[in-house]
Amino acid sequence: MQQHLQDYARLIVQVGANVQGGQAVVVSAATDSAYFARLVAEEAYNAGAKEVVSRFYDEALQRLHYLRADEAVFDEVPRWIPAFYDEYAEQGAAVIHITASNPELLMGVSPDRIQRANIARGTALKSYSDQQMANAFPWTIAAIPSEAWASKVFPDTPISETMAQLWAAIFKAVHIGTGDPVAIWREKIKTMSARADMLNEYRFQTLHYQNSLGTDLTLRLPEEHQWVACGERAGTGAEFVANIPTEELFVLPDKYGTEGVAYASMPLSLNGNLVEDMKFTFEAGKIVKVEATSGLEHLEKELDIDEGARYLGEIALVPYQSPISEMGILFYNTLFDENASCHLAFGKAYPKFRDSQERTEEELLARGMNDSLVHVDFMIGTEDLSITGVTSDGAEVPVFQGGNFVI
Ligand code: ZN
Ligand code: ZN
Helix, strand or coil, rough: CHHHHHHHHHHHHHHHHHCCCCCCEEEEEEHHHHHHHHHHHHHHHHCCCCCCEEEEEEEHHHHHHHHHCCCCHHHHHCHHHHHHHHHHHCCCCEEEEECCCCCCCCCCCHHHHHHHHHHHHHHHHHHHHHHHCCCCEEEEEEECCCCCHHHEEEEECCHHHHHHHHHHHHHCCCCCCCCCHHHHHHHHHHHHHHHHHHHHHCCCEEEEEEECCEEEEEEEEEECCEECCCCCCCCCCCCEEECCCCCEECCCCCCCCCCCEEECCCCCCCCCCEEEEEEEEEEEEEEEEEEEECCCCCCHHHHCCCHHHHHHEEEEEEECHHHHHCCCCCCCCCCCCHCCCCCCECCCCCCCCCCCCHHCHHHCCCCCCCCCCCCEEECCCCCCCCEEEEECCCCCEEEEEEEEEEC
8 A cells, every 4th residue: 555655646746747856846745645745745846846835725624614613705816825825826836636525515505605606716816726727837646535426436335444445446557556657647648638639630520429418519619729648748847747647638619509409327426415317408508408317506507607617628539448447436526537538628618729929819819719717527337328520621521439539
């Protein structure tokens, strides 16, 4: 176990954030995850970090805050919080998030308080998150188990074993325990990038999704769109991997080009609440109707945060036969579930264009890039999903059949 933990910390530092000599590193983690944050910090120093700055939060206190704090605080963010992040972003620091979320942390909290806090925080940190999504600095998110999360994932396992079971699933998902994980990941980045290059050659204008859940959706891709895999280059020059694990190839849609219906294929843990059996109806790109059997109020609050929240910002392809999907585990954690399933995100788009570097923000927005304070992935992949791409000369190319790539 100790060796696996060390390998995992090294993977997060060397491949995830790809920490360079002399670089500052920011590590955020829950208090329960402090032992692992220390391992990550040690690896960061081994990689030559100038300093490791920690940001700890406590989930139980977060819950208490949402339940008990004065109404006024949900509309405010202290000035030092954006100042902290902006300063490290400016320095080109590597930012590492260790998550261990309880998927139902905020059950019973007023959706109104959560929405107001998200608006306040999103607004205060807008410039930081814009830089993050444009890869101005290297950043990565990885997860470790917490007791609440593990017992949600394995409800039938005795409490004494759930943590070990979730650790085993995470290690498998991130390729720990089968050789040198850093070498395995470098190889994985190559293979996935080659597939992204293949998709880029088609220059698809639209993608049409269909499955037996009832999804029947057409997505338009913007001009000069670029499919990407993990292994992106930060403004600081280093190649980094934003999500560990990752199995997705993704691109942005044209904001106004989505028509039809999409059924979610997994529940979504949104703001510490589960949203189940979602159905989205789109007209001219906009989510005009949303249904769910539970958590609907939380979903609607998120979609009402701003104008862009009701438009899509990401299209991601993940084969049904992929390592995490084949484990057959519902993680109730987007970092894992999104890498077991084709997904979409509503809200802000990643600026994935061939020529993003040479274009202004205004030019990219004019091409149909969506902007919002939110970015929420939701899973729509199934074992019978078919996706057909249509090229500029009208040729129809099967991209996915039976839930898997056919190109
Ligand atoms: Zn994604
Ligand atoms: Zn996303």
